Amino acid sequence: MSSRIGRRHPETIVPLEDMPDLHAPASVPDGPVVRLGNVGKKFGTVTALHDVTFEVQRGEILGIIGRSGAGKSTLIRCLNGLEKPDRGRVEILGQDIVPLTESALQQVRGRIGMIFQHFNLLSTKTVEQNVALPLKIAGTPRPERTARVRELLELVGLSDKAQVYPAKLSGGQKQRVGIARALAAHPALLLCDEATSALDPETTLSILNLLRDINRRLGLTIVLITHEMSVVRAIADRVIVMDQGRIVEEGDVWQVFAAPEAALTQRLIGSQTSELPSALRDGLRNDWTQGAHLVLRVQLSGDAAQRPVLAEMTRDLDVLPVMLNATVQHVQEQAVASFVVAFADAGEALARRVGDYLAARVSRLEVLGYVQQLA
Ligand SMILES: Nc1ncnc2c1ncn2[C@@H]1O[C@H](COP(=O)(O)OP(=O)(O)OP(=O)(O)O)[C@@H](O)[C@H]1O
Ligand SMILES: [Mg+2]
Structure with a gap:
């Protein structure tokens, strides 16, 4: 049987009733959290994104899958304003971010958390200091910061590692620190770029379950890009399949699994x-x-x-x-x-x-x- 990835691996997740109350997140307006309209991006002669249109609803986990070079990272960089598309609209929480200045973009980025394949932790700072960094930058007063970091480390199951430096952590633990840091400022949207690609299958599973748990518990909207169908299958509600900068298939994950239409989707699912x-x-x-x-x-x-x-x-x-x-x-x-x-x-x-x-x-x-x- 190929039920390799179960829906729940509760061992790493703190039971709901044992969790501290997280501070109330900033409000999220009605309507989709993300809305892309006809986004295009070229690098010289390479079309990285071609007429990309989709929405991400509040509380949804969207998986974006595609082979290397499909345009996934370019797309996710457009979502946080690190890349400006040549054409189209990128609405985050109802606001088109394409025309924004760098300082206005900083405000938007404050509502977006991001985790990466290689964790991007500061090696000279402890776990606690890494998680506190976005709060420090946002000018959060120290007592509030300390309390928030404590709850975040509890949320990701790393309370005992607060004083440890990243070099002493496993890959999975590093990514938990990355997740805690990404959640520090109560983001409305979490972006994950190949967040589990550097991890072994079991650790991948525990990180995906943590993300799923956070999504359920906090109603956090997540966009996750990956080249692995098993990742999409494990946690996404909806999936977009990209090929050469275009969306070739989109739908609820189970429906796409049951009846994949695009040849690429069939190949990606084939091994499953x-x-x-x-x-x-x-x-x-x-x-x-x-x-x-x-x-x-x-x-x-x-x-x-x-x-x-x-x-x-x-x-x-x-x-x-x-x-x-x-x-x-x-x-x-x-x-x-x-x-x-x-x-x-x-x-x-x-x-x-x-x-x-x-x-x-x-x-x-x-x-x-x-x-x-x-x-
Ligand atoms: N800054 C850049 N300058 C020139 N070309 C770029 C740049 N960024 C991306 N590209 C090109 O755009 C295309 C899409 O790249 P992108 O990094 O978005 O793909 P990806 O789906 O994230 O791939 P991977 O799975 O390998 O990370 C590729 O052909 C890439 O070479
Ligand atoms: Mg990429």
């Missing part, structure tokens, strides 16, 4: 769903020849994933499919079942009958081809 043994994959042909098996990949989601669709097909069509691979994952509490089946000596007529039957009942049907030998 049912795979074929390489010998079988290599033997696949587009055309049927005498004695060949028809191989299909089928995905079912939501209520359909709970139904015995294959068993019903066996009965209704009087066929005997061979199961080559099967997984059931839970994405955002929704079941997404994926399996690969073969039908012996299946000519065109049977292929059409099976295809029509399944197409009416499943969320995605893909004809992988015909193969002479199953093993």
Whole structure:
């Protein structure tokens, strides 16, 4: 089973009832926290962003995924004003930040927290001093600062490391400090650029769970960019898939998992769903020849994933499919079942009958081809 990333790993999370009250965050106006309209950005002849339009609602976790060079970092830098687009609007909390001066941008950045792949902690400062830094810059008085840093370290589970220097921390602990620092000034938006890419899978999981927990607890809006589908799957509500500066797919995470439309999304998700043994994959042909098996990949989601669709097909069509691979994952509490089946000596007529039957009942049907030998 490929349920590699569970929804909850409570070991690292302080139970809600044990948490101190966090100071009331500054108010967030109604409407989307982020609204991008037709944003374009070129670097010389390279189009890093092409006509990018999307919104992020309050309290939502948006995952932005794409391969290297897709424009993810450029996009996130446009969100905090570190990069100015050539065209389009970048509204943060209802305000277009594109025309703002640097000093006006500082105000906006005060509402945005950011965490990075390589943590960006100051090595000459202790954990406590690192977390306090944004508060110091904002002119928060010392007693308030001390109290806030204490609650933040408690929130990220690092109260015992306050006096330690970053060099003595593990990667996961460093990122927890990064998160505490990003939250110090009560941001309305948290931006994460490959925040778990430098971490091992288990530590990644604990950081993602911490982010999810903070999102739930504080209602914090999060935009997270990554090249790993497992990260999106673990915590995002909605996903945007980017390729060469463009949005190629967008939707609720479980729906995109159940029925990915763009070829890139299918590839990114492919490694998460049912795979074929390489010998079988290599033997696949587009055309049927005498004695060949028809191989299909089928995905079912939501209520359909709970139904015995294959068993019903066996009965209704009087066929005997061979199961080559099967997984059931839970994405955002929704079941997404994926399996690969073969039908012996299946000519065109049977292929059409099976295809029509399944197409009416499943969320995605893909004809992988015909193969002479199953093993
Ligand atoms: N300052 C810059 N000057 C010139 N070209 C740039 C600059 N920043 C980005 N680019 C180009 O824009 C494109 C998008 O880059 P970007 O860093 O946004 O991609 P990315 O999706 O974050 O990639 P990665 O996953 O490798 O971090 C790339 O072709 C990159 O070479
Ligand atoms: Mg990048």
